[in-house]
Amino acid sequence: MAVFSYQAKTKDGKKLKGKIESVTKRDAMEELRSMDLVVFKVEPMNALLNKDITLRKTLKEKEFIIFLRQFATLLNAGILLVDSVELLAKQTTDSVLMVALETLASDVQNGEALSVAMTKQPKVFPDLLVHMTHSAEVSGRLEEVMDQMASYYEKQYRIKKKVETAMTYPLVVGTLAIGITIFLLVFIVPIFSDMFASMGGELPAITKLVLNLSNFFKDFWILMVLVVLLLVLASQRLLKQERYAYSKDVFV
Structure with a gap:
């Protein structure tokens, strides 16, 4: 049995608040209605803390x-x-x-x-x-x-799904490309770095750049992960604001 909090009103117009035990939320509402109550709200409660459980759910x-x-x-x-x-x-x-x-x-x-x-x-x-x-x-x-x-x-729903489908392929390809690049820089390039060091001589500028990037990713990978997470969170927060969301739609 689960505990539910409810808000209801009697036929006389008196507002009521309370708790009720039932198997499901639907059963709880049916039981309240059988008591000639007009039900406004029924929410599940945490049995341990006796507080309302707040779940973020969105409509499909x-x-x-x-x-x-x-x-x-x-x-x-x-x-x-x-x-x-x-x-x-x-x-x-x-x-x-x-x-x-x-x-x-x-x-x-x-x-x-x-x-x-x-x-x-x-x-x-x-x-x-x-x-x-x-x-x-x-x-x-x-x-x-x-x-x-x-x-x-x-x-609208069909257009949205078409756009999502069209965006899925480049997103997956781009993610794989970035992942493979990071893998090469972290695990493969250091092997060549040791080989170049043993050979001696001056390395081309582009080779030095790749080796420096490899060392940077190896030493600061945690920092890179944090930066990416912060950028994702910041972009999501900005896109919730109307003017930034509009700019994004115009750009896309």
Whole structure:
């Protein structure tokens, strides 16, 4: 049995917070709902430290696209909005999407508009989808707009996968080339260095450069690894900033 913390509300509007033991998160939510509670949040707790476990999980794009397509199909078939969201929450295999949809269904059931409920979860529902949903609510074309948004995000997903596939080959080749070069400098070149030293004479400038690089890599390989790690971390941090991300996109 696992311990879960929850936030819920009674039919009278009273907010509740507490803990519940259950086998899975889904079972915990079902048990709370059987108590006539409107569940807002259920999170696993650390049994040893009795603190919430914070796991960084991201929504899978493919699951999100499938949700939009199925959502449009259910609405087009005449299924009620709340029933459609709850049904999709039970069917999805993505834990992030499941929690988001369960919260979305609860908010809509409490009288909020779908677009308003989506704004509470910006990490799951993009701004474009929220605005398009609001327009669809006004015009009464929700199922049509959801189908269009599914096609839009599906096209984006395919383009992204094509770019990733195109970038994989040069990235692998470049990594192998750098690895082989470092291997030669660290393990092979020193053999020739000893041979050149025993022969005597003046070495060409390019040969001296290669030997110096080999000695540098042998003596400061730890420093080189740290520099590479720092550059990777710094680039990731910079790319999270909008202006640097935009510059990167323009350059690429």
